[in-house]
Amino acid sequence: MTHERELASPVDLCQPDGRLNPAAVGWSRRPLHTANLRGWGRTKRWEYWGIVTPRHIVGLVVSSLDYAGVHSSYVLDRESGVETKTDVVVPLARGAVLPPRSGAGEVRARSRDLDIRIDQRPDGTAISANAPGVRLEVLVPLPAGHESLAVVVPWSPTRFQYTVKDVGRPVSGTLELHGQTYEIGGPDAFAVLDHGRGRWPYSITWNWAAGAAPGRAIQLGGQWTDGTGVTENGLFVDGRLHKIGDELRWTYDRSDWLRPWRISGDRVEAEFQPFHEKVARTNLAVVANETHQCFGHFSGWAKTDDGTKVSLDGLVGWAEEARNRW
8 A cells, every 4th residue: 555645736747957846746636737847868748538439449649759759549349340540650759739737738749641639628628530531529528526636656756757547537529430420428438538748767567447437437557656656546436536555466368368357456356358459569679569458348346435345347448558668
């Protein structure tokens, strides 16, 4: 069990010299950090939005990894299992716009094959994306009282990450896929944000799981936070965050990613049953990535701050392992 500090006031992520601001280390229920990152080298910025509907799963990435912008659009048709994806690499991340505050300003990536615009406002976020065979236009409102999980992970004064995981946001709009238009909305459609800003070690592995259903959501992480004194684990009930300080045990079969996953700790006992595996690999010698993101259903339970068990049965989402040299 970690002993983490809850932050309640705005704070800069970095000191004037670019090193981690000790006052920024902790977690909050809404984005409070300004990622005033300086310089070049080991600096990573990204915005990931995942959207789950009964028919589709959508993933959008805008990122700057210093030496490259890596942007993507992904759509899974859950009925047919067909994936539609576009991946773009832009040298030196030219043209990528990633503001320093989560929930404020415009995120933008544009290339010949991919155009993503994310307009962040106090009352919510408007997302539009165009890629071959895909056109997405959605609104992700921010309900009154809705909480997210924002955490600073401190490996050292010069290596650290600020992440905001916002799970179970309502979403509405349209998805045009290969000429057919689908309406997005209703209680079984939701959006998930992963906002990241930081300076990373060269080699890292992480686990991430997120899932939601009406009134309930779960956010779980592993490996990359181990030993730092902080976690990115939380249970959401009716939009209220219950922070979980356990370092969790992740069990899964790397030879068969579609077998059940188990994630457990004192306050979490979750099983995840995948129905689809998305694989992404990049190998440019010095730079390499391998990600297995599985979509599926959760079962089990997690405990609120007062010890009440909340069922995870029926939550839909994903669990993943990512291995990076970057």
